[in-house]
Amino acid sequence: MTSTMIEGSPVTAAASLEAVDVAAWFGSSLVIDNVNLRMQPATVTALIGPSGCGKSTFLRVLNRMHEAVPGAQMAGEVLLNGEDIYAPGHRVTSVRQRIGIVFQKPNPFPAMSIADNVTAGLVLTGTRISRHDRETLVEESLTRAGLWNEVKDRLETSGSALSGGQQQRLCIARALANKPDVLLMDEPCSALDPMSTRWIEDTIRELGKTMTIVIVTHNLAQAVRVSQWSAFFLAEPGEPGGIVEQGSTDQLFSAPQDPRTADYVSGGFG
């Protein structure tokens, strides 16, 4: 399934994403501070670390989903191809179209068919598309998400009838149909069985060859399997979370510089 995945997808230069001195608050509590991370084009970057250290918050800052939470604030800059997505000229809706996100829990729209779920991004942003282009987009997105063969005969049935792993791939297809420059994933496999996890990891690896992907995961083996770059987040008690160490995944896991990283990747805590 992996060999056919990229064919037919437009070859565009992958985008780079860079967080500069990012901080984030919920209400008055500072949850992450001083986060600097460059997410290379056409690379899978993994964010690892124990629960509550701000990985997911950081991920949501990257596509302006953080501010959807009441009372949430941020500081610093997030540069997409060198442009600050928080600059006044940028509309939040177009930022979210360019930087897609897949959440932890699969959440297909229950009132829409599988095909409608894939093109939901167009409908929701009011983008018009011809019938033929729509069919092409559905097939292309589902193929890239590795789901086409399983659902091609029932595109008009409800997305909620799919298994958990299929629903998550449908959500990936839905994000891809928006043609984002960057794809963010917030523990996309934590609600799935090992078999579905493997399928999704294959999908991520394949997509990562041409797309910039950032994935939050609690599964260290998964980080090793899918990512080329890793950042280790940690929050000391009472302190905001931040990056302790980052580097190529091989190096971070085989020769960590910081003793806390070494402890974590060797299973010492967390």
Add this chain to the structure above:
Amino acid sequence: MTTLHEPGDAVAASDAPVARVARTPRKIRRLTPDDWTSLVGALLASFALVTLIYEHLLNLSGVLGYLVCWYAAFVVVYATVLRMANSRKVVIERLVTVTLYLAASIVVGALLSTVVYTFAQGFHAYVHLNFFTHDMTGVSPTAPLSQGGILHAIVGTVIEVAIAVIASVPLGIGTAVYLSEVGGRWSQSVRTVVEAMTALPEILAGLFVYVVLIVYVGMPKTGLAVSLAMAVTMVPIIARASEVALRVVPNGLREASEALGATHWRTVYKVVLPSARAGLATATILAVARGIGETAVPLITSGASSFLNFNPVTNPMNSLPLYIYTSYTTHEPSAVTRAFGAASVLLAMVVVLFVVTRFLSRDKGAPR
């Protein structure tokens, strides 16, 4: 090795094609004869006991008192019988079960008897075709059932409820969207008012429209006035039930929609409202069920008429509940039968409406 079989036996057995024997599931929750006899025995014993004491020793009469005493005696006898062989927990469990079954049967029985009684009493009215195709113009209440009909009331009810739905559904759902998707400082006050208004007596809604629109504005007593008064009682019901339906839409869906670049309103319109479709339909049914049965409202804001009127803005318009009320209170036998016939039609309309709305609001392709 001390086994009786050769070591290879097990392997050979599992390799051989096994003939599939048709299996039947075991009945593991079966009531034992003991359970049955103690239940039936307690029923009969308490029946005999109450008959003896209530009717023959105390010389009391009255069906309700009899049934209450029978139930009380049954509980005592049943508990005693059970206690002989069971623990306290089991006795309480059985008694609660029996009481709940009883409560459910009382409700179903009351409902069924109402429906059956209505349809039976109205039978001689609605077997005549003219009952559905004629109005009561020039037909006296004492006229035989082969004359006159309730077409004017059916048409009136349909038109009035339709206008009330058109007026109240957008307002009600709009209020629900405000309460659930916008919120803010005022939403709590709005919610309190809406909740209080769901209990608004219909006669107050009728008087409100009468005073404001008919007395002050000078509107004539018409079907439109009835619809507006109905809408006053329907809006809070729709708003409240719809808000509940919107609140149970998972937040993940709103988040997913916004993450795809949708604006807040587009998310509400394309994701939240469609996901809550079944709940919104139920809210509308609840409100229509309330509006369609209102009697004081048409009595005050339109008044009964005997002629067919398709125009909601001129002349009074009759409706089924008002027709039932006015016919029944004549106490003429044929008018009373017509009232029951009209009540049967009203019941049938509510059922049809319920089925149609359920059908229209079912989820597309959902495995249900």
